[in-house]
Amino acid sequence: AVDSPTLARIKSNGAITIGHREASIPFSYLGPDQKPIGFSLDLCAAIVERIKAETGLTSLKVNYVPVNSSNRIPLIQSGTVDIECGGTANDRKRQEQVSFSVATFVSQPRWLVKADSGLKTAGDLKGKTIVVTQGSNAVGFAQGVNAKEQLGFNIVQAKDHAESFLMLNTGRAAAFMEDDILLAGLKAAAPNPDALIFLPEGYAKIYYGLMFTKGDTGFKALVDDVLSKQMASGQFEKTYAKWFTRPIPPKNENLAFPLTVELTERIAHPSDAVD
Amino acid sequence: MFAVLLEQTADGQRYIDWLVSGLGWTLALAFFGWWIAFAVGVVVGIGRTVQNRAVAALARLYVEIFRNIPVLVQMFLWYFVLPEILPVALGNAIKQIPPPWGSFFPALVCLGLYTAARIAEQVRAGIEALPKGQVEAASALGLSGYLTYRHVIVPQALRLIIPSLTSEVMGIYKNTSVALTIGLMELTAQARQISEATFQTFTAFGAATLVYLALALIAYQGMALIDRAVRIPGTGRGEDAIEPAATHAIQPIDSLPDAMEVVK
Amino acid sequence: MNSLDFSVVLQAWPYLWSGLLFSLALTAVAFVVGLVLGTCLALVQHFELPVLGRLVRGYVALMRSIPLILVLFWFFFLVPIVISHLGGGGRPVPIGATWTAFITFGLFEAAYYSEIIRVGLRAVNRGQFEACQALALSTFDTYRSVILPQVLRVASPIILSQTIILFQDTSLVYVLSLTDLLGAASKLAQLNGRLVEMYLVIAVVYLAISSAASQCVAFLRKRYAIAGMRR
Amino acid sequence: MVTVENLVKRFGHFTALNDVNLTVAAGEKIVLCGPSGSGKSTLIRCINHIEKHDAGRIVVDGIELSDRMTDVNVVRREVGMVFQSFNLFPHLSVVENCMLAPMKVRGLSRAEARERAIGLLRKVRIHDQANKYPGQLSGGQQQRVAIARALCMQPKIMLFDEPTSALDPEMVKEVLDTMVELAKDGMTMVCVTHEMGFAREIADRVVFMDRGCIVEEADPEAFFRAPRTERARDFLGQIIH
Amino acid sequence: MVTVENLVKRFGHFTALNDVNLTVAAGEKIVLCGPSGSGKSTLIRCINHIEKHDAGRIVVDGIELSDRMTDVNVVRREVGMVFQSFNLFPHLSVVENCMLAPMKVRGLSRAEARERAIGLLRKVRIHDQANKYPGQLSGGQQQRVAIARALCMQPKIMLFDEPTSALDPEMVKEVLDTMVELAKDGMTMVCVTHEMGFAREIADRVVFMDRGCIVEEADPEAFFRAPRTERARDFLGQIIH
Numbered sequence A: 001a002v003d004s005p006t007l008a009r010i011k012s013n014g015a016i017t018i019g020h021r022e023a024s025i026p027f028s029y030l031g032p033d034q035k036p037i038g039f040s041l042d043l044c045a046a047i048v049e050r051i052k053a054e055t056g057l058t059s060l061k062v063n064y065v066p067v068n069s070s071n072r073i074p075l076i077q078s079g080t081v082d083i084e085c086g087g088t089a090n091d092r093k094r095q096e097q098v099s100f101s102v103a104t105f106v107s108q109p110r111w112l113v114k115a116d117s118g119l120k121t122a123g124d125l126k127g128k129t130i131v132v133t134q135g136s137n138a139v140g141f142a143q144g145v146n147a148k149e150q151l152g153f154n155i156v157q158a159k160d161h162a163e164s165f166l167m168l169n170t171g172r173a174a175a176f177m178e179d180d181i182l183l184a185g186l187k188a189a190a191p192n193p194d195a196l197i198f199l200p201e202g203y204a205k206i207y208y209g210l211m212f213t214k215g216d217t218g219f220k221a222l223v224d225d226v227l228s229k230q231m232a233s234g235q236f237e238k239t240y241a242k243w244f245t246r247p248i249p250p251k252n253e254n255l256a257f258p259l260t261v262e263l264t265e266r267i268a269h270p271s272d273a274v275d
Numbered sequence B: 001m002f003a004v005l006l007e008q009t010a011d012g013q014r015y016i017d018w019l020v021s022g023l024g025w026t027l028a029l030a031f032f033g034w035w036i037a038f039a040v041g042v043v044v045g046i047g048r049t050v051q052n053r054a055v056a057a058l059a060r061l062y063v064e065i066f067r068n069i070p071v072l073v074q075m076f077l078w079y080f081v082l083p084e085i086l087p088v089a090l091g092n093a094i095k096q097i098p099p100p101w102g103s104f105f106p107a108l109v110c111l112g113l114y115t116a117a118r119i120a121e122q123v124r125a126g127i128e129a130l131p132k133g134q135v136e137a138a139s140a141l142g143l144s145g146y147l148t149y150r151h152v153i154v155p156q157a158l159r160l161i162i163p164s165l166t167s168e169v170m171g172i173y174k175n176t177s178v179a180l181t182i183g184l185m186e187l188t189a190q191a192r193q194i195s196e197a198t199f200q201t202f203t204a205f206g207a208a209t210l211v212y213l214a215l216a217l218i219a220y221q222g223m224a225l226i227d228r229a230v231r232i233p234g235t236g237r238g239e240d241a242i243e244p245a246a247t248h249a250i251q252p253i254d255s256l257p258d259a260m261e262v263v264k
Numbered sequence C: 001m002n003s004l005d006f007s008v009v010l011q012a013w014p015y016l017w018s019g020l021l022f023s024l025a026l027t028a029v030a031f032v033v034g035l036v037l038g039t040c041l042a043l044v045q046h047f048e049l050p051v052l053g054r055l056v057r058g059y060v061a062l063m064r065s066i067p068l069i070l071v072l073f074w075f076f077f078l079v080p081i082v083i084s085h086l087g088g089g090g091r092p093v094p095i096g097a098t099w100t101a102f103i104t105f106g107l108f109e110a111a112y113y114s115e116i117i118r119v120g121l122r123a124v125n126r127g128q129f130e131a132c133q134a135l136a137l138s139t140f141d142t143y144r145s146v147i148l149p150q151v152l153r154v155a156s157p158i159i160l161s162q163t164i165i166l167f168q169d170t171s172l173v174y175v176l177s178l179t180d181l182l183g184a185a186s187k188l189a190q191l192n193g194r195l196v197e198m199y200l201v202i203a204v205v206y207l208a209i210s211s212a213a214s215q216c217v218a219f220l221r222k223r224y225a226i227a228g229m230r231r
Numbered sequence D, E: 001m002v003t004v005e006n007l008v009k010r011f012g013h014f015t016a017l018n019d020v021n022l023t024v025a026a027g028e029k030i031v032l033c034g035p036s037g038s039g040k041s042t043l044i045r046c047i048n049h050i051e052k053h054d055a056g057r058i059v060v061d062g063i064e065l066s067d068r069m070t071d072v073n074v075v076r077r078e079v080g081m082v083f084q085s086f087n088l089f090p091h092l093s094v095v096e097n098c099m100l101a102p103m104k105v106r107g108l109s110r111a112e113a114r115e116r117a118i119g120l121l122r123k124v125r126i127h128d129q130a131n132k133y134p135g136q137l138s139g140g141q142q143q144r145v146a147i148a149r150a151l152c153m154q155p156k157i158m159l160f161d162e163p164t165s166a167l168d169p170e171m172v173k174e175v176l177d178t179m180v181e182l183a184k185d186g187m188t189m190v191c192v193t194h195e196m197g198f199a200r201e202i203a204d205r206v207v208f209m210d211r212g213c214i215v216e217e218a219d220p221e222a223f224f225r226a227p228r229t230e231r232a233r234d235f236l237g238q239i240i241h
């Protein structure tokens, strides 16, 4: 019924390939038994159901492929992965390569600091050492903030998020800049989450979406339709609450990250706009 | 193609300044790391060959540990774990060293000690490759153990291993790139940062590659110069040596030094 | 820092194990590809073939002059383009980080193995070549039956210790976000915040495997030394 | 069997052989001697085409050696060579050393090659060591294996380059005995050696070289009693203490 | 000068020297001979304490060698040793080779050491090569430097381990001549050598060893003419072709 190359491929293979992340809490990560779980994967489950119905396949096989930040776009382009269910930011540059669903989440870069550090605002970071993760877009943000607001902090670049977080924890860096939800995940997983707090400042908004091949309007329509219906029915908010405001595996901690104004707005009016 | 390097960056410099500062850190790390590595390596290498069991075992332990853990992991241990196991005051003092020095010193110690383990093996191989007769001749002349090492064994062993030391020199300067994992913005890290800031991947990595090639060439030529300067007259290939006719009969079938290793 | 808690490592063991398997697989493939290709490269240089010889020397020098991290970056961007050109298509064919790693390590190690074998070839006594000539053996038979077997035996300790280095170097695939032993550890650490424990454990794992391998090398060398052949 | 005419061999600017003429008839045994560096090794290596000569002619078994020849192995097959430093293949056992060339070059089957090898190893009285490796044998034994290895190719002529000078004194005799036996079987031989007793016993002719030239050719008895040239006299004076 | 009593030396399970007794008086010259592996080298290396013996006594110049001695170099200073393979230090020039030990061990000044070295190099007729490196010399020259180097320590006794067997035939004589001269100066000497002419000329006694034991001790004339033991007869038969 729907004219879509992706669906045609899924139908002829009898299988759908889902790309997932390994440590992107709570969107997409490996659960206690090393199987992928997460918010985005729950959303994708509904999409899989719909595809099953659409293609009329009685048994649709679901293959999971781990992806990372550098290979997720190429894998979508080559058709190795039909849909990425991760925590991928939608932006103009990426839209030239791939397509995104309507926004499923809104985040913004923030500062995470130690509670006992006495830091209250970004202004207090003057002359301090702050950490960002190599290759993250926070590197550019931090440099920009530093230049624009004349803060004069030293920037260290750690190899990955875990090391950035460790730098913060061991006192090597006074603050860690990253997307708020990512920081919330790291904070929740920390042995003592209360020892860390966010500074009030937040910077530009970043919209996350599910990612799939560019130009397949039929497939995009299907995905957006599934998500919009969930948003309209309140199912979306239930799923959100399950992952963001209740204890989740592997360690049963609570991200305590209630619905933001921006996301509520998008739930009311589903959209894939990026600003 | 390299025009982008002259453009302004977000922090008001030009991209080429990033590269130059990266090169500076790379060079500083390689140069000072080398002297640490050489000094420690020669001592440990000698330690591997002495009669005293305890010393030899210690030297061996050193080599086993430092040679068998990836540099990447060692970097991490020096940077993150060391300050935690030191007395709190000292640990905090270390953590308060501002960047980039806070990354530089751990990287320096890490590379120096890692490379030292490898040099120690070369030195040991060099010493073991010397004909037994040399030590015997020295003993027969009444030279003590110390004098034998000082005047007979070490000078010859070091000359013997110059070619493999060349690869260690190349190795240490290339391993400096691993320091990017603890946040030192050396050459490779800068290239990567430029590539992410400008999306000019080929330019960024191309420029860094050319710089590394030039450095390799310099290191190689330098070592060749040293090799020539300390070469023993009469042992060069096809020099003015008179080939003693009998020696080619008693030469070993394989004169490849045992632990001659090619390193990256 | 909070007190160490190694229990997380135990829970995560299956994932670490799969990372270790990847490291080992990468090592094994790079070893085989590198050794076969490296031997060819060494022979090309040894025969001093006119153009090819220079090309090979340039390739080896290039590989030996650039840090492995940089080589990995290069291949990650270059290999898809090269393949698409070979395939005639316009669009770069992304081949994925895994393939990139296998290809890169194979080609990279080939340069190192070829150096080892080249030195080994030079170390073979000239008398061996002359004896082959005197026995009228063809060039192929000379290398196949006499020279290469000796070179591989003589160079095997060095080849194997290079392979141990290779095993350690596989940790650098983190730049491709691949999940080798180290990658598994740092990803898990992101889930549970126990980075220090993870690194300490994998340091011990690397140490154990590499030391065991070098002991093995020493043992094999004694066990299978050609009777009476020096070393 | 072998004819060498006006042979010239240079290494760079250095002339190692200068206008050398020599004929070896079938069955003849020639001993080459002379001071170190006089070109003895170079001469026999030219006969085997291990060194390429620069001028002159070398004809071995009716085939002329030259750069233009398509396959020098045709000649080498017929010429056996024994080196001062044995040059056995250390990674092959004694019998495999002897089997390699017959199998690869003469196309013998493994069984045939082994049979022939064992036969010749027996001849040099070393068949009980057939499965050992060269490194496990004494120098004298190794050199006898080298002789057997060369004989396995059934050469028409054997060249020896100081076969005993790398040996301990007690082992020289076992090798020389083997060579004497070979000579008595009628093999054509060219030997570089300073073993005067051996030369006296089997040589048809002693050829004395100095500085790249053949200085004297004589019957061994005459040569050792009273060499004609001064240089040969000096040389003999030096090596007989 | 040297007294060896009931000397036993083992390598693992192998007994290299078995109950050896030998006395060397001051000024005496002894030639040691015997088949390869008979323990000749081991014996003289024990005298220099380069090998430690397992049982028996060795007294050199009045000092007993034992594990308990605090400084074996006290003895080694008085004993010069010359090896088959020269063992010169390749990274030092000829004169530096000779100066090293006198300066470091005897505490001579650089000038004194040089003077002594040049004197002894002159004695072995090689002072014109003093600034060359060992690799630039022929074997015979190297061995003469090795002799001069040992003499620079002004030893009371000299040990030689087959000093000529790694040399080309023409170079043997120059080294033997040097040794003869040294003998005539009255040096106490123990030489392992198979040079029978040399033994005849200077030896006070020939000691024949086999399988780790001294089998025969005799006056050289008598020994070469008619050795008493069968083993010595066999041995002489083998090395004189």
Ligand SMILES: Nc1ncnc2c1ncn2[C@@H]1O[C@H](COP(=O)(O)OP(=O)(O)OP(=O)(O)O)[C@@H](O)[C@H]1O
Binding pocket: B245, D011, D014, D016, D034, D035, D036, D037, D038, D039, D040, D041, D042, D043
């Ligand atoms: N490959 C070579 N390159 C340069 N010079 C060489 C080469 N081979 C031999 N020569 C020179 O040629 C001369 C003759 O050498 P050759 O080996 O034939 O002498 P020889 O009579 O066999 O001496 P020996 O008794 O020492 O074996 C020597 O001066 C030697 O240095």
Ligand SMILES: Nc1ncnc2c1ncn2[C@@H]1O[C@H](COP(=O)(O)OP(=O)(O)OP(=O)(O)O)[C@@H](O)[C@H]1O
Binding pocket: D168, E011, E014, E016, E034, E035, E036, E037, E038, E039, E040, E041, E042, E043
């Ligand atoms: N370091 C060692 N380890 C084990 N065995 C040894 C060692 N040195 C010598 N031997 C053995 O001791 C025996 C005597 O050796 P030695 O070198 O004294 O003999 P030699 O009479 O000097 O022989 P040659 O004439 O070959 O020099 C030999 O069988 C030898 O194999």
Ligand SMILES: [Mg+2]
Binding pocket: D040, D041, D042, D161, D162
């Ligand atoms: Mg010769």
Ligand SMILES: [Mg+2]
Binding pocket: E040, E041, E042, E161, E162
């Ligand atoms: Mg000996």
